[in-house]
Each structure stands twice: as structure tokens, then as C-alpha cells.
Amino acid sequence: MKTSQENKCPPTTNDVHGISEAPIVSLYNPEDEAIANQCLFTNILAFPYPTKWISFWVSDKAVDSYRRFHFRKLPNNIHQLVEGLDEENPFVWLTTHPDDNEPELKVELSAYPAVACYWYTQQIYEYMSTQVRLTRVDYIGNHQYWQEVPSLNTRYLLAFRKFTISVITTQAEDKAELLVTYDGLSYVLKYSLMKLTEIFKLDTKMVGKVVFKKQIEPYKHLGEEATSQPDKIYPVLTREMTAVIPIEFPFNHEKLKLTMTYHYITDFYHQFLGTEGFLRIIPHRKTWNMVSEDQQSLLKNRSRDLMFGGHHLNDNIYQGIVNQGPAIVSPCPHIKIFMIYHQQDDGKAKLLKDFVTGKKGFVKLGQVTRRPLVYMDELDIVFNDSVPITEQLEPRIRMMEMEAETDYFAFYLSPFQKTSPNPEERRVYYQVKELLLGRYILSQTIDSHKFQEKNFGLSIVNIGMAMVAKLGGIPWQLGQQPVQELIIGFGASRIKRKGMPYLGSSFCFDNRGSFQEFDCWPADAEWALHGTLAKAIKSYRKQNPNVERVVIHYYKELSRKDFKRIDELIDDLDADIPVIVVRINTTFSQSELVLNPVHPEKLPMNGNYVRLKYHQYLLHINDNEEGTKACGKAPMPLKLSFQSNRAGLMDDPDLIERLMRQVYEFSLLHWRSVRQPRLPVTVEYPQMMAQIFPWFRGEVMPEAGRKRLWFL
Structure with missing residues (x-):
């Protein structure tokens, strides 16, 4: 077994956070040479935790800008400053800013890690609030920093990448750590709340978080100063708002999510955390913590062999389901199918019928299900805009004559999307499923707006395998x-x-x-x-x-x-x-990350799992089987x-x-x-x-x- 020095991995702490909550059982298997070749690192920066006395000012009453502490987290002389502290009245509130009206409390940071965490967090916040455009403090005191991304701004929106810097302190160590996380993208509307209500009749119940004076706050928790100035409140975009504002909600489907998260954090580090100004506050080591060998393990069996029809094994789902069929076919041999669609989608319905009956497409639905599918034209239900959709469908479905020992399956061409910002459209989308389930009819909903001949043939295999499962079969099983x-x-x-x-x-x-x-x-x-x-x-x-x-x-x-x-x-x-x-x-997990510097997409090996702390782990399930070959996908x-x-x-x-x-x-x-x-x-x-x-x-x-x- 190679040592950390031999494989050029520097020695590290006993766990990713440098915190041992309880005796740790080593999960490292010396026979796993694959582990020895993984020199992994984290998104954590360590910095020295010096003995330092800091002054705080104490209040016995809640103050918005102060941090609450239990008296047991503070030096014993807190009882001399605040009277009546006990288990029934245990809390005081601290601030780092001098206040002549409050008593002063001196604290040795290395002896009181909870107070040290608060102090370092405040120092970082006061520095970073001058560097980024927006900041947010959540209800448990986590500080989030919003970095504008001008290249993603639009006519109506300002785009921001969000990062959190969490301070981790412990009395058992001589150092503290910063956990740097990327929290995704958010968009702030360029129009004030006042203008949005005037121009677009925006319902304020749709508003969640807002910007007021460079701070992100929940709209419902805004104080009187903010609520009296709606022309200076700017909402953070939600999907529901796009039902009334003429913009599309920006969806981010990132295949290389882990890789891009690493790049965003690295850019954030170089722009803010690696600067002289930040290092004066937090003198970190300028390098990410490494993962020690005894934190890592690899699943002994990482096989992806799946069992399809005839007990054939295949690690390629498409080939397995098309060539061998499902592991267990649907139990009912008699399956009748029909269609539900809007009258204006008549042309699309005919095209869809050609696909499900095998007249079009390079893979037939019956080839996947391995059951004969009988299309019943007389069961088709066509609706219009005269009355609500569910009111038209309910009597037709309720009165449908159904044969015994027969399964029925409906293809529903929906005029609405399941992600629609309009709650009424989403209600209809799902209640059609409910009406059908009431008669034991399974269904497949297809978005009529996305249905196109040129690419639907690729979807038949997915629809077929889901159809097998919906009708009681098993598309594939594990090979073990x-x-x-x-x-x-x-x-x-x-x-x-x-x-x-x-x-x-x-x-x-x-x-x-x-x-x-x-x-x-x-x-x-x-x-x-x-x-x-x-x-x-x-x-x-x-x-x-x-x-x-x-x-x-x-x-x-x-x-x-x-x-x-x-x-x-x-x-x-x-x-x-x-x-x-x-x-x-x-x-x-977008908080603790483990990354592989030698892999082009920073992926640890498939089946690698890393102990974070007592009984807590990260498990990597991905396509990295060879160590250095690009995979095209990088899941978290x-x-x-x-x-x-x-x-x-x-x-x-x-x-x-x-x-x-x-x-x-x-x-x-x-x-x-x-x-x-x-x-x-x-x-x-x-x-x-x-x-x-x-x-x-x-x-x-x-x-x-x-x-x-x-x-x-």
C-alpha cells in the first residue's frame, strides 16, 4: 500500500472537516490499489486557529443584528454581566460592534469555538459585502454571497451565482476551516415590485425572496422601512411569476454539474478568497484540503449488469430492453390502448397513433413490451375548449365499457406542461391521471407542444419500458x-x-x-x-x-x-x-465535495465513498471506471x-x-x-x-x- 507521501498526497486530518465526533472505524481496504491512485481533494480551506481575545457586547434581549448564544457556550463571567441566566432563561445576544449601552464580554476564541465561528463569519461578511453586489443571511446565520454574471443578464433579469462560506471551528483542533459551496443560479427582476404590480398585475403572493438595499430577504418578513418603499424592492424570479410576466423561466440542465461546480468555486476563490484583502482576515493555506486514504473506500462490486428477458445480462439498457425484452412481461396478456387529445391536435394524434401502433419509428412499442397491443379507435376521447377538460373527460371515462381480464392504457396528448407556471394547468395535467386511475387505467402523458415526428422515435423505448412497469411487469432486474x-x-x-x-x-x-x-x-x-x-x-x-x-x-x-x-x-x-x-x-450534495484532480471532469471513481464524519459519507455513482477517461457527464x-x-x-x-x-x-x-x-x-x-x-x-x-x- 502506498503512503500519502509516495502517491504525492499530503498528509491530512482524520476527516474532511477535521472534526472527530466519535471514534472512527477505518474503512480503508489495503488491497484496493484503485483507491491508492486517487489523490482526492475537497472544497475546504484550513487556516490557523490562534489564541486571541476578542471583545463582544451583550444584550439580554433579542436584537435583529445580534447573534443568540446559550450561556453554556460562553465564559462563566457571563453571569456577572447578565443576571438570571438559567435553563429556563438560557439565552443572550452578542454583537461584534461596540455598544455603549451594553456590557462588554472578552472571549478567548480558541476556548469557545461557537463564538469563534460567529466572529470569523462576521469578519468575512463585513469584507465580502463590499466585494459582491448582494448578500443574504438565512435564519440559522449562514452567509450567502451573490456574484453577478453579466453574460447571463437579459432585458428583464439580472443573473447571480450564489456561494456560501461556512466557518467550521472545534475546540479539539488548533485550526479552523472554511467550507466553500456553490448554491446555484438565481435571477433578480430589473423591475421593482411596484412596477411589476402596475404593469403585469403581479400577485404579491407569488413573491418569495426580494432584494432591498443589497440584502436578500423573504418578502413576508420585510420590516416597515422596506414595505413602505415598494419601488425599491426587487423580487427574485420564481417559476410562478412567468405566468404573468412575458419571460421564460431559465432552466439549467447541466450534464457536467460536478465539474462546473468546481470551476465556479475556483473562479470565486481566485476573485475573492485568494486576494490579499481576504487573506488578512482569514490566513488560509491557499490550497484545498486533501482526502486521506483511510477516509476512502471503493465498492467491491461495481457491476452494472442487468438481467433482461430470458435471463440475459447486459450493461446497456437500450440494447437489453430492445433485443431481449423485459425481465418479466406484464402479467395481463390482453392490453387495449386508446388516446385522449384536444380536437386542435387531431393531426398530432394521428401521428402519435402511427408511432404506438408501429407504423412509424425504428423500434416498435410491442418490441419493447413483448405484448400485443390492440388499438381501440372507439375508445378515443376528444375534448375542446367549451368546458373545463376534466368535466368533459370524467363522464366519458366513468361510462367506458371495460372487458374483464384486460388492461387498458391511455396516451394523453396534454395541452399543458407539468412544469407550467399556471397552477390551474398543472392541476388539470395531474387530475386527468387521477380520473384514469379511478378506473384502473394506466396512462402516458405526452406534451403536445413538444411532440414532433423527427425525434419521437427515440422516445418509444423509454415509453415502452415505463409501460411495462405501469402494467405490472419488470423491465429489468439486477444481475446479482x-x-x-x-x-x-x-x-x-x-x-x-x-x-x-x-x-x-x-x-x-x-x-x-x-x-x-x-x-x-x-x-x-x-x-x-x-x-x-x-x-x-x-x-x-x-x-x-x-x-x-x-x-x-x-x-x-x-x-x-x-x-x-x-x-x-x-x-x-x-x-x-x-x-x-x-x-x-x-x-x-452541493456542500461537501470530493474531486479528482487527474480526471478531466474531476470525477472520483465510480463506487468511491468518502467518510465525512461519524456515520456520514459521500457516495459517487458515475461513469468513471478507468480513472482518467472523460465521461461526458459529471453528476454530484x-x-x-x-x-x-x-x-x-x-x-x-x-x-x-x-x-x-x-x-x-x-x-x-x-x-x-x-x-x-x-x-x-x-x-x-x-x-x-x-x-x-x-x-x-x-x-x-x-x-x-x-x-x-x-x-x-
């Missing part, structure tokens, strides 16, 4: 032997008009893609997690009495209260089963953390590797595209449901919606 574990996934989505997040769930019995049930409810329904878990365990134990463990893929970390209720549930079921929760960040890593109801269980490196592999496997089971998103379907599928279900009229998921993958 199934692991008999109960795996339950939860995903959430917040719909602005509903004002609350919705939670979707899915559970399956193994890693072969055998999904058993789906459901969706408001996320504040306390019974949701535990009720779904109880139902899944009971069903699983009927087939597998000796359950080894239950694995939950969740969109957030569970609280102690949740774990206590899970333990009570396990006791009630008389099942001595360990429960593991894998928290999966569904937005991918998945951020994972592990919890269990059994103490010490997550200290087993073999179990961690197995759970990582499980997440990796489920990222290969997206049955709606030959291009696989790098996110496990155990959280992606429930999240898709949670995005759609709040638009339904009913409060309960239709029966077909629980058993079929209708949302693909």
Missing part, C-alpha cells in the same frame, strides 16, 4: 443474486399551494425490483411512518419468518422520538429485528448518513459497504429512461408520487395507485 431484506423507501415533496410537505412511501422485498405497494399522505400524519413500517414487516414475515434486518431509505434523519416509536413497534410485533435508517439527500455525489436502533451496529465496515452497495443497486432501477439518474428509486419513486398526489382531488390514493408504478 437477490438479498432477502425488507427495504422501505420514503420521499417527500413540498407543494407551495398546499402549504405542507407530502410524504410518499414504497416498500419492496428484495433488490430485484419487486415493489409491493406505494402510498402518499401529508407528512405531518404521525401514523404514516410507523403504520407503513408495521404493514411492511407483517407482510414480509409471512414469506420470510427470519427477518435479518429492516432497512429504511429516508429523506431526512429520524429523531429520537421516531426511533423510540420504532422500537415500541418492533416490540409490539414480537420481532427482535434491527432497524437501519439510511438518510439519502435527494438534492445531491449522494450524501448518506446511517442510523440504527442498535448501538454499535453502524461501526461494522462490512455492513456499511453492503448498505452502500444497496443504494448503488437501487440507482440502477429507474424504469422510465435508458439514461439512469444517480438516485435510488427507493426515495425517487416516493418523491415523484409526493409531487403529484397533492394535485389530486381525492384525499386517498386510488387502489391502482398503490399497486402500479403509474407515476413513471
Whole structure:
């Protein structure tokens, strides 16, 4: 095994943050030579953490520009400055600016890391606010800096790239660190709120964040000074606003997301953080922290072999599904298809019919589904603008005569887009699905505005594989032997008009893609997690009495209260089963990054995972198998953390590797595209449901919606 010096990687701290929250189990396998050849670095800058006494001014009352602290985070003499501090009245507020009306508190920074973090953050903010055009401070005190991008400005919009500089301090180290993150693009309207309401009749309920005096603030939290000057308030663009303002919402579909994030952070560093002015405040080392070898591991099995029809293995989804067909065809041999469309789209409907019946296109739909598809012209539903669409469709669908032992599938040419800024159009888009599900009719929605003959032939394969899954088949399975574990996934989505997040769930019995049930409810329904878990365990134990463990893929970390209720549930079921929760960040990690300097797109190897801190990791799922060959895509890593109801269980490196592999496997089971998103379907599928279900009229998921993958 090469040492850090031999492979030219400088020695580093025990983890990416330089913080050891608990004893760390080494996950490094000396036999992994691939790891030894990866000299990875992070987006973190270290700087010395000197002994320094700093003065602060203390208030016993909340002040907007002050930072709140618990008295236990401060020197003991705080009790001499503020009377009556105890556990019932524990907070004081500090500022770095002298105030003759408040007592002065001197703090040795190296002894009080929370105060040091505040002080360094303030120093950075005061410097950076003179360097960038806009700044934002969120509710937990994170400082974000908005850098204008003139090349992306338009007639109506100013474009900004957003960066956050987070200070990380700890009493156990002699240094502090800066975590530098890129937070994406935002656009600020050049018209004031006053003009937007006058010219475009903009509904102020559409307004989220706004700019006032170079600060980004939530509109609903603006003070009296700002609200009395609407001509000096400039909204940050939201998608809903484009329904009334004549501009398109700028979507950024970046294939090389990790690579471009690296370039943006590097440019930000050179323009601001590497300058003499910044170095006087934060004397960092002028180099990014390296990742030590014992932080890295590589999945032992990174195979992408998938099993298609006839038990044929193929790592190319397109070739596998077209040449061998689905692993398991749809169970019903009788499938009838029809179309729903607007009368003005009659020409497009005829063209679409030619594609789905195989008269056009180089791949026939039946070639993918491996089932005969019977087109029923008499079932077609044509609507117009006379009355709302759902009012026209509902009686036709309700009165449709349907034969027994037959599956029905509708192709819906929608006049509306699912991303429409108009809430009414999105409601119609999804409620057509609901009407069809009520009769157990699965469907495929096609945007009539995007439907074109020249490129639709490429979509037939994607539609075909999704159709197989919607009708109860399995397009492909993993090539590995199934692991008999109960795996339950939860995903959430917040719909602005509903004002609350919705939670979707899915559970399956193994890693072969055998999904058993789906459901969706408001996320504040306390019974949701535990009720779904109880139902899944009971069903699983009927087939597998000796359950080894239950694995939950969740969109957030569970609280102690949740774990206590899970333990009570396990006791009630008389099942001595360990429960593991894998928290999966569904937005991918844009905070902690790990990059490979020798790869043209900065990608670590596929299957590489890096320990950030205790039980928290980054997992890289990408196309970098050879180390230095360009891939054409550079996805962000998945951020994972592990919890269990059994103490010490997550200290087993073999179990961690197995759970990582499980997440990796489920990222290969997206049955709606030959291009696989790098996110496990155990959280992606429930999240898709949670995005759609709040638009339904009913409060309960239709029966077909629980058993079929209708949302693909």
C-alpha cells in the first residue's frame, strides 16, 4: 500500500472537516490499489486557529443584528454581566460592534469555538459585502454571497451565482476551516415590485425572496422601512411569476454539474478568497484540503449488469430492453390502448397513433413490451375548449365499457406542461391521471407542444419500458443474486399551494425490483411512518419468518422520538429485528465535495465513498471506471448518513459497504429512461408520487395507485 507521501498526497486530518465526533472505524481496504491512485481533494480551506481575545457586547434581549448564544457556550463571567441566566432563561445576544449601552464580554476564541465561528463569519461578511453586489443571511446565520454574471443578464433579469462560506471551528483542533459551496443560479427582476404590480398585475403572493438595499430577504418578513418603499424592492424570479410576466423561466440542465461546480468555486476563490484583502482576515493555506486514504473506500462490486428477458445480462439498457425484452412481461396478456387529445391536435394524434401502433419509428412499442397491443379507435376521447377538460373527460371515462381480464392504457396528448407556471394547468395535467386511475387505467402523458415526428422515435423505448412497469411487469432486474431484506423507501415533496410537505412511501422485498405497494399522505400524519413500517414487516414475515434486518431509505434523519416509536413497534410485533435508517439527500450534495484532480471532469471513481464524519459519507455513482477517461457527464455525489436502533451496529465496515452497495443497486432501477439518474428509486419513486398526489382531488390514493408504478 502506498503512503500519502509516495502517491504525492499530503498528509491530512482524520476527516474532511477535521472534526472527530466519535471514534472512527477505518474503512480503508489495503488491497484496493484503485483507491491508492486517487489523490482526492475537497472544497475546504484550513487556516490557523490562534489564541486571541476578542471583545463582544451583550444584550439580554433579542436584537435583529445580534447573534443568540446559550450561556453554556460562553465564559462563566457571563453571569456577572447578565443576571438570571438559567435553563429556563438560557439565552443572550452578542454583537461584534461596540455598544455603549451594553456590557462588554472578552472571549478567548480558541476556548469557545461557537463564538469563534460567529466572529470569523462576521469578519468575512463585513469584507465580502463590499466585494459582491448582494448578500443574504438565512435564519440559522449562514452567509450567502451573490456574484453577478453579466453574460447571463437579459432585458428583464439580472443573473447571480450564489456561494456560501461556512466557518467550521472545534475546540479539539488548533485550526479552523472554511467550507466553500456553490448554491446555484438565481435571477433578480430589473423591475421593482411596484412596477411589476402596475404593469403585469403581479400577485404579491407569488413573491418569495426580494432584494432591498443589497440584502436578500423573504418578502413576508420585510420590516416597515422596506414595505413602505415598494419601488425599491426587487423580487427574485420564481417559476410562478412567468405566468404573468412575458419571460421564460431559465432552466439549467447541466450534464457536467460536478465539474462546473468546481470551476465556479475556483473562479470565486481566485476573485475573492485568494486576494490579499481576504487573506488578512482569514490566513488560509491557499490550497484545498486533501482526502486521506483511510477516509476512502471503493465498492467491491461495481457491476452494472442487468438481467433482461430470458435471463440475459447486459450493461446497456437500450440494447437489453430492445433485443431481449423485459425481465418479466406484464402479467395481463390482453392490453387495449386508446388516446385522449384536444380536437386542435387531431393531426398530432394521428401521428402519435402511427408511432404506438408501429407504423412509424425504428423500434416498435410491442418490441419493447413483448405484448400485443390492440388499438381501440372507439375508445378515443376528444375534448375542446367549451368546458373545463376534466368535466368533459370524467363522464366519458366513468361510462367506458371495460372487458374483464384486460388492461387498458391511455396516451394523453396534454395541452399543458407539468412544469407550467399556471397552477390551474398543472392541476388539470395531474387530475386527468387521477380520473384514469379511478378506473384502473394506466396512462402516458405526452406534451403536445413538444411532440414532433423527427425525434419521437427515440422516445418509444423509454415509453415502452415505463409501460411495462405501469402494467405490472419488470423491465429489468439486477444481475446479482437477490438479498432477502425488507427495504422501505420514503420521499417527500413540498407543494407551495398546499402549504405542507407530502410524504410518499414504497416498500419492496428484495433488490430485484419487486415493489409491493406505494402510498402518499401529508407528512405531518404521525401514523404514516410507523403504520407503513408495521404493514411492511407483517407482510414480509409471512414469506420470510427470519427477518435479518429492516432497512429504511429516508429523506431526512429520524429523531429520537421516531426511533423510540420504532422500537415500541418492533416490540409490539414480537420481532427482535434491527432497524437501519439510511438518510439519502435527494438534492445531491452541493456542500461537501470530493474531486479528482487527474480526471478531466474531476470525477472520483465510480463506487468511491468518502467518510465525512461519524456515520456520514459521500457516495459517487458515475461513469468513471478507468480513472482518467472523460465521461461526458459529471453528476454530484449522494450524501448518506446511517442510523440504527442498535448501538454499535453502524461501526461494522462490512455492513456499511453492503448498505452502500444497496443504494448503488437501487440507482440502477429507474424504469422510465435508458439514461439512469444517480438516485435510488427507493426515495425517487416516493418523491415523484409526493409531487403529484397533492394535485389530486381525492384525499386517498386510488387502489391502482398503490399497486402500479403509474407515476413513471
